[in-house]
Amino acid sequence: MKAKIEEVCGVKVFDGISSKSLNRILACGDIIDLKKNACLYHDRQDLYYVYFLLEGKVTLVKPNENGESKVVFILNPGDTINQPVMRNNTSAVECWGFERSRILRVGFDDFDEIMSKDYVLARNCMAYMENRIRRLYRQLKNSVTINIEKRLAAKLVRLGLDYGSKIDGSCMTMIDLNLTVTYLAKMLGCQRESVSRAMKSLTNRGIVELDGRKISVDIDKARGFFKV
Template sequence: MGNLSKIKVFEGISKDSFEQIKNKGESFTLDRNKCLYTDRQKLNYVYFLISGKVTLLKQNESGDSRVIFILDEGDMINQPIMRNNTSAVECWGFEKSIIYRIEFSIFDDIMKNDYVLARNCMEYMEKRIRRLYRQLKNSVSINLDRKLAAKMYRLGLEYGIDDGKFDNFVLLDVGLSITFLSKMLGCQRESLSRAMKSLIQNKIVVYCEKSYYVNMEEAIKYFKQ
């Protein structure tokens, strides 16, 4: 089943609520590059990420996908209250992951009797909305180089580790490619490649052994200039 105690929105809930969630749901494996659900699909479950990573994507009118979020272990994947239980995005496995699911109706009944659980879910979704606001702010009125610097800084905050390889740089401990980054920023791969070369030339990013390293201080300085 996996360790359900890792799920952030379950922190502080009653023992009875936790036992109900544990006994009335189920876990399964989602492989890398496999779809969990599509945009506008009617969903019957609330999904939680026990281990691994998944991505939430949204297609534009041209059919190109933009990565909205990379979700990590402990995250709630979709919101527990949805309009007609219909998804607004699609979800794919970024790496092999263990997913836990429980039916909407069951989870709704548990929330009704556990204020902490309901509040945790609301606070979690509020944080996600705030992240969307920041993305919207960073998507307008600035050039691609600065957008990329901001994104690399954000990824550094979430996934950066100091492996000691480069002074003042953190390793982004998450698999990234130019194609994936272009989907995160909603731009063409060629344009993103040019922006990345600019950051490398400005010693904000180092690419070494198929991994990216970010100078966090220089990245935020470059974005805010």
């Protein structure tokens, strides 16, 4: 299915690019649907497209040799899913549908040609990837320097800022995602039991409130906790 200009205007790296480049992207690209829990691509798979998320949410996941997976990012509409220029066009992670999603895909060769003629597009892609690398650095720092309770608090703050809505008359922010302890364990690269204990500790401290799969976090209190 071919994309329309109003469908792709929210893609972050397309901001400010020339109309010629945008029209070329529309001509070269097409839209695909990804179901919840379906795989877009696997680790170390040869890829032939650059993918841009238009609707829904997807997760980038890194598996290890034991068959366990760590959730690296949850991506939102407007995000670029994989690197626009990849070494040997081989994926370094897996991509799965967190919810039903619509994705624009453009062939690597076509996108490379468009970038070569539009500096703004090339600069946007570099800036976007730089920001992703910075987020990875923060994840690495948190994973090796603080205990599981503080790591969980830091992760919930990030999720609250990215996906949360303030609860009226409360200091709590509800995270608008259906998160299980198992999924949080994959995000932190920890055992489910460890995350469950950490969640109970944060709840006892008044940092977190649970309502089924809905998690609310006191962002200010959580920040004060994991920065100590």
